[in-house]
Amino acid sequence: MKRTSSYLMAALALSALGTALAQTSATDEIAKYRQLLADGNPAELWEMRGEELWNKKDGPREATLEKCDLGKGPGVLKGAYVELPRYFKDVNKVMDLEQRLVHCRVTLQGLTLEQATKTPFGSTANQSDIEALVSYITAQSKGMKMAVSTRHPQEKAAYEIGKKMFFYRGGAHDFACATCHSANGQRIRLQELPNILNKSNAQAAYTTWPAYRVSQGEVRTMQHRLNDCFRQQRFPEPVYGSDLITALTMFLAKNADGGTYNAPALKR
Template sequence: MIRHTCAVLLAAGVALATTEGLAQDSTTEGIAKYRDMLEDDNPAELWQLRGAELWKTKRGPKDASLEGCDLGLGRGVVKGVYTQLPRYFADTGKVQDLESRLVSCMVTQQGFSLEEVTKQPFGNGSEEKSDLEALAVWIVSESRGMKLKVPTAHPKEKEAYEIGKQIFSYRAGPHDFACATCHSQEGRRIRLQELPNLTTAEGARKAFGAWPAYRVSQGEVRTMQHRLYDCFRQQRFPEPRYGSDVITALTMYLAVSANGGELLAPTIKR
């Protein structure tokens, strides 16, 4: 009798696990199909158009455009630059990601103050729009379909990668969370959202190559800066400053981990 009962319970447990697994697979497939349907009319194109216009428009105290900005492959070159960012820039003596580099160019070439440039780094889904988000999504779109090849030859690039790796695993805050808490194992999810394992090349490529993305729930394009900012917020960490070295280092770690993957951004997220 006991053996029979155990066998029934075991069979029920296997059936339940199988049902849950099928339900998760079904949900994942459903979300993927939903995104595929929206991709043909991705609202991010509106941000791309505005970003392309902002790049060539003369603005700021110096009445200059950003067409002389060096994003890593020479003055004014945009095609392919995002596949090689973050990287070390000799003129600032720092490793910079796309957005912190844009801030440097807007300050030095257009004459804006740092406070002016970073006053509205993220749009709010309605009347307040971010020039930085628009510029970033256009520049990223110019590298879409290319392979990521972020450099690590310079000592500061190697240093940034190692710091980012440590930050990824650093546990702190009221919940004792780290990036690795959610993103270091397979098969994890939060609500209906899959959580990629960023410690593997496949997971890092899938995640990093998908940002910037248009977030349907927010009605905004969100860049990698915002994605990582939001991760810190959810961990209840102190709010990182826009363009901070912490964000750059973490971006460097994720980007290098994703090397060899295809850049798919801008994409659509929930």
């Protein structure tokens, strides 16, 4: 019996070791794959198209987006994204980048809300102007430190709402964002799940969106990332550009404060 017990313990130990090695190997290989492609990130094509769209006269008013104020003054893009979401006095609310872009397209170019939010998430046959614009705008903050404010009462309120959303459990599986992203060492299908409550993890996760998704052949924004998380939790699909998604983004962005922004990045 003692010998059998010893064999069993040894087998379990080897099995655990094998699993750990497989996970480590998979993580290392994914990292190497990203590094190989990093110098030729296809997101650069989205950035170039986004720049064209930013300077293109569009809508009933035949206007460009060059006067769009993302928080640092009309047309100022450098450093704007690392301070978003933020409170905007002209609308008396907190907005993330995609909300603010929709606002500018409506107020500056004269598009309807339906036109301004058409195709937020693109495909090969149906490109998204929003994904291209987000790629261009966010790239202007590359290398800068995240510095999201919660000084204004509405910014603080948005952060607290986002925090509640992060821990809120529901849906068919009784999941929350925290189910996957509030503990160290969790994985799904060999993919590491960052612990958003850990500052370095939060920084590494948030500062690499938007990103070109190799598996989808598209650049995906933070709004898409959160929509996909809700889909996997079996929650109803969030309304694009909703205040609740901005609040959740505020929570994630603030947790990433101090991290160096490095996107558009590359994801599997």
